[in-house]
Amino acid sequence: MGQIIQYIESYLGSNQTPGAAGNMFWVLVYIMLVFAGLSVAVIAMNWLERKILAHMQVRLGPMRVGPHGLMQPIADAIKLLLKEDIMPAEADGLIFWVAPFVVVLAAFTTFVVVPFGPTHAITDMNIGILFMLGVSSLSVLGIVMAGWASNSHYPLIGALRSSAQMVSYEVAMGLAVVSAVLMTSLNAEGTGTLSMIGIVKAQFDQGEWFIFKFFPLGLVAFFIFAVAMVAETNRAPFDLAEAESELTAGFHTEYSGFRWSLFFLAEYSAMIAVSSIAVTLWLGGWLRPFPNLLSGSTWELIFSLFPGVTSLFFAAMCFFNVVRMPKHPLFKIQTMGLAGFGVVLGLIGLVLLVPGIRDRVGDIFWFSAKVAGFMYLYIWYRGTFPRYRFDQLMRMGWKVLLPMGLGVLILTAGIALLQEKIWHP
């Protein structure tokens, strides 16, 4: 018993990720935390997407289930779980059954290396970014399986579109990633890194986010990645694979109930996964704004208050809306629910202000805030853009993004070499 406790405690002082430290207990805890956090994020994203999109489109969105429809995602989840499990008679049973799991597994496994903070990752692999790209591209396998196993025309076309799209955009994506990885090697030793944590640390050491590095090269690489990642996750305006008006629902036309919700879960966690790659590579990962410029204990204190203050701000918004709620008996439960939500947020905010905790969660907060920005962009795209046609999408991938990616890579390499050999020999 003592040994077990000692084993558990041995990690606490470590400045490594549990995976790197080899402590399986904490690995398990972190996996649970990431899984739970991700599920909550997907649920929140579902609600936010519907709300934000609705407000862009002069409507209200979900309003009935809970205050401002806050319980809508939960109601939907229950509905999906209770639905009849339908498998088409002509479908290939085994593959049809396996496909959603492949997609979900691929989407979730990528989070093994996502660094929410210098120690807040399940593990730190020295090939982290490769692992992430590799595993996330496995989801195309699940999509093809789903389309094929459905034994139906619309899913088949959807799956074909999807696989062609994902494969071709991965090339441009890879080139953009390489140019960022190249930037990590611009230190005294000249050693680059593929580790996700290493990439963020390199940005800290070099004193700037890679999006601003070799302006505008970093920005262009980031742009290529930002476009490719939307295509990679099959979201508007590249949502051809599930183009509702063309292919009804694309590769998951024949899926319903829980299986369908797995695809949904996978899509949203894939969105979060690629956004975290973008944040890690170009936007400084978990780093707070100006970590080098505004250093010192005062600034540390100010920035460490951010998570708690943000949470308290949202709590205040809740209370503000409680006051604004119609004073009608029908709204009583809604008002109480909103107030309760505000109280929960307020308590979380207060907990986040406790000295020991606020120092630990700052990095997670900044990372999530940056990812949330990308999530908002995803919603914004969906509200604004029409859908690309398949050939236009391919042309864009191969004829625009790929040459751009190559150019950026060559230029980055050239400038990096110049910097190393001539400017700072």
Added chain:
Amino acid sequence: MTDPHTSLSHLDLEAPEKPFLDANELVINMGPQHPATHGVLRVILRLDGEKVLGLECVIGYLHRGVEKIGEHRTYTMFNPYVDRMDYVAAVSNGLGYCETVEKLLNVEAPPRAQHVRVILTELNRIASHQLWLGTHALDIGAITPLFYTFRDREEILKIYEKYCGARLTTHAFRIGGLQYETYTGFEKEVKNFLNFFRPKIDEYEELLTTNRIWVERTKNVGTISAPDCIALGVTGPVLRASGVKWDLRKAQPYANYKNFEFDIPIGENGDTYDRYLVRMAEMRQSVRIIEQAVDALPEGPIMAKVPKVMKPAAGEVYHSIEAPKGELGYFIVSDGSTQPYRVRVRPPSFVNLQALDLMCRGQLVADVIAVIGTLDIVLGEVDR
């Protein structure tokens, strides 16, 4: 303009194209339950991968026998039925029918009624085009314009509701004029709507006209040449987008359109983008017409002298109007009794729909959706 009697032979719609090399042809049923076929249209697509080799429209899922019903109703009783054909432009349908029967009876609606008819019909044209724009953009993947157009269309429907109590199937006109006098403040409300609506057209255009993806999706998609349009009998904005300046409001003025100043917007290339531009310009022209009509709204009776029991002399009449979707014609044969011997409707959607195959040949699946949207069909009118 080219020779209107162009033959159809060069279209060769019977012989479908062959798939590339030994590729398998894929036959897909699009519809009758499909989100983008605007109702219950069924399109049998023959595909080579994504490329459309040919397609066949299967219609009739919404057939209600409107024409047959007309033979068993008196002239007055049949009036509400026509509203159910093109249900998004019910007022236009009513106008066409009432004018046709008026022609048969040799009566003419008084000027005030004519003016109100023009106002309501042009409002209806705007409403119909708004619905087209919303659904067309939705089909192409832009989901937001739909909600904007529906928000603004609501204002038109409110005017209808105040005028005659119904929003969609209005039955606004009667044979010989109008049943209802305009309500108090009608002119003001219509004018308010026009002032409200003018900037809204810019808002729609801002979202789409210069949107790169929108332009890429619509330019050179579903192109149809003017001779082909004429050979197939295609009318309305589709014909005008191909460069033919043919608008029945000018070509064969009905109601009192000759009193108003307006332009006929035409396109050049006959592609989906031009049709979009033409319809957007038409909305602006409709605003112009309504403005003139409201300003010049005369006083006077709203109903001509029409017999209680209508028994037109035996004979036949064809009368057509420019509905939002094209030429809407009514052919009525009277045998001297209280009921028409035969009512035949020439619906624009039905005729325009036959151009679908020609417009989609060699294009991609996604273009079929765009073309169905741009043809602006209403299945209630196609099937009747």
